[in-house]
Amino acid sequence: MGDAANGVAAEAERFAIGISFGNSCSSIARISPDGKAEVIANEEGDRQIPTVLSYIEGEEYHGTQAKAQLIRNSGNTVAYFRDYLGKDFKSIDPTPCHASAHPQQSDSTVAFSIRDSPSETPNSVSVSEITTRHLRRLKQSATDFLGKDVNAAVITVPTNFSDAQREALVASAKAAGLDVLQLIAEPVAAVMAYDARPEATATDKLTVVADLGGTRSDVAVIACRGGMYTILATAHDYELGGASLDQIIIDHFAKEFMKKHQVDPREDKRGLAKLKLEGEATRKALSLSTNAQLSIESLANGIDFGSTVNRTRFELLSGKVFSQFTGLIEQVVKKAGLDVLDIDEVIFSGGTSHTPKIAQLARNIFPEKTAILAPSTLTSAINPSELSARGAAFQASLVQEFEHEDIEQSIHPMVTVTPHLSKAIGIEFTSSTDTTFQPLLNTETALPARRIAQYTAPKEGGDVLVRVCEGARDIKVTKPEPKPKEEKPADDEDSEFSDEDDEEEEIREIVWKTEKPVAELAVKGVKAGGKVEVMVHVNPDLGLQIAVREVGGSTAVRGAINGSA
């Protein structure tokens, strides 16, 4: 197919979806005609499609069917290959593929030796080719579901995806007949999935996105300023994920089995594979109910095994792993140079986020006002597994009509690299008793930016002063005064215990302080009970335009400060 023909076809009818291409699971989503993001189920009815391909006698299996093949046909089943794309053999970690087809070196890239044709001799299939086949199946599922030929996509990738990996992914998608409109970062897609909901408003906030996947976990701090997103810090853990929790379940049941039958099912390759598959299902079931069952036929030596585990037991066993998750979150907040008090929102994304305990632990780290968006802490939370696909679908709906060149120019560093405010800009209020500062433009706001706010004037009206200042955030730590003992007679031991805990805790809060005045404006003759509107516009060169007027008034006081650059 010629390039020109391709271009014409793409222009004639481009139909784009969002794809979340994960190491363990992939999802496809689109924006329905009524503007809602919708995750598409494949032919088997799965919305989280395992990123697994399996071959039997040249027949290709995909998704859940392929995953089941890990037990009987592990040599011809390819899983966890996303992270190998566009990398050379030296730099990959083959651990996740231990129980499936092993990666091998082929030229400068990675390949799998599998029997993907009816012949007996295995073929060496490069990871790019595997990706193409996987994406082709996803495309087919979406096409079948929507009844329209899907030919373009926005795909999510981890924040640390290198240029080579991006190029390889775009090339693979092209081979699968998908025109990649844009590759977007997974955490940003997750934030956007929440912000794209019709009821959401573009408020300024600092968000932590914890993307807890099957084999790896990535956490990012993102500043949302006027609907624009800036990643402030990221942290990755390639060994922490759902698999670490599965291992706990596997070990638990394996020990139980050994006690009864004196055989370790983990020593048998097939037994281990069965335990892994069922253990994962059990772990997922524990996220929804407090009890979960596991039953495996012929686990080892032909012995059937069935047992149950409850959530408390699981949470006790997994304490260490859970603390690794929370540690990663705390680490990234610190890396961004922030305090947990600064975080307005924590979004849990990825399949492992269904685990209730993780969100509850996060709840304890962050202050009350921080919203924890996870199914166990917020009923209106979006399914964490679907977040990135939804975000990608939303972005796809935005750029679907754009020319390729247009998109490329828009994502060029010329456009994306912008100065961000290092200090918040706000208004200072002085009353007879104290001085307070209200931020109007927060730190890390991308420039140019414009904000408008209305402030009430003094009750009696008259002339008012608007002092525009730069402010800084301070964390005030106060020790609460010890409560008088006699006030509380000891009811029972529990309450007393918690009381003592409370006393030791310090109260930490955010306090804004004026750092540097920038400008002063006066509005004269404000009516009693009137309001004053302040508009601050900051140029990329740090120049300021400020306009202040009374709401309903015709004249405005304007002033400009030239930028330094």
Place this chain on the structure above:
Amino acid sequence: MAPVQVVNVSLPSLPQGWAADKDFKAVGGLSAATQRNVEPVGPHFLAHARRKRQNRTFSEDERIQAEQNVKKTEDEEDMDISEPEDPMMLSREAKDWKGQDHYAVLGLSKHRWRATPEQIRKAHRKKVLRHHPDKKAAMGKSDENDSFFKCIQKATELLLDPTRRRQFDSVDEGAEIDPPSKKAAQKDYFKAWGPVFEAEGRFSNKQPVPQLGNDDSTQEEVETFYNFWYNFDSWRSFEYLDEDIPDDGEGRDQKRHTEKKNANARRKRKQEDNVRLREMLDELMAGDERIKKFRQQARAGKDAKRKAKEDEARRLLEEKERARREEEERKQAAEEAAKAEREKNKKAKEAAKNAAKKNKRVLKGSVKDVNYFAEGEASAAQVDSVLGDVELIMGKIDVDELAALAEKLTLAGKDGAAVKSAWSSEGQRLVGAGKVKEGELKAFA
């Protein structure tokens, strides 16, 4: 764009003595900014990118976007300018809805089978707004005549049902385009015929339908067109014209009879339609200059090919003849040359022979002239030994040496010593060359 935040904090009053030019006082600048990468996603980013790339400010961008949005909605409304309504149509009875032109009722007679369901829905809405009986009643025309409204409903219902719409489209006379008259076809053949088949193409199960094209169409295009139409796969059916089946339950036979009649009528109409199309196509093809042109081209091509073939054969024959002749000539020349050569050789040999004979005579004569190197009468033995040596030497030397010796002897003439020395030196040379043994020479030793 940027939402207005409302903050419930009272601004301070202007302190006493505060004064500034135009009520504005700049106090300081901002701290240095950090360069960071904005994530290129989301509607706000796209707005940011648009502003940055086109160098617009916030308010400019808002204005331009607003203008664009306004234009879009206006365009949409422009599209559906309704057609004037025929008063005859307005007074139609809803009862004979079968006879009405459903597209005209909805004001879509320009679009007809091309109208999208969306357009039909919009047109319906428009007509309802105008002709709703309640509206008429409110305007005082309380004749309670809502028959046209019923017509509208009927038309919409029919056109929004794909099966029934096809049935109506099959017999929609308003969409029919008659084949052009001979005169019109003469003027511009393809312009006259093109729309006919374009309209006929609406019945095709296979889409898109190839177009008639024009004078410059390639042979392939023309062939595709005719192949398509001679194998036309049509969905046209004639149920719409069916006679109503009485459903009063009375007379099953009557019902069956009507059904049979309808089926027959449909089949007949379909056949007629096929014949009509075939005839039309035959007529089109008969008058199509392009077919003639292609045929001529093909014929011309064939002729040229045949001629080339003949030329080639002739050329080959001539070449063969020429080669043969050349070969003959060459042979003859070679023969003659050989003959001349032979003759020449013969003469040279004879001359050489003669020269040798003469030289030998000189050689023999030389010893005889000097009286066999003897004083007085030479003895028989002396003559014998000298002649023996002369014979021996003559037998051993070749023609050239013989000539040289003869020359020497001729120079020596009758000088006995000179003759003897010439012979002796010759004899010695032969001994030196090993041709004659030492003792063999007697007189010239």
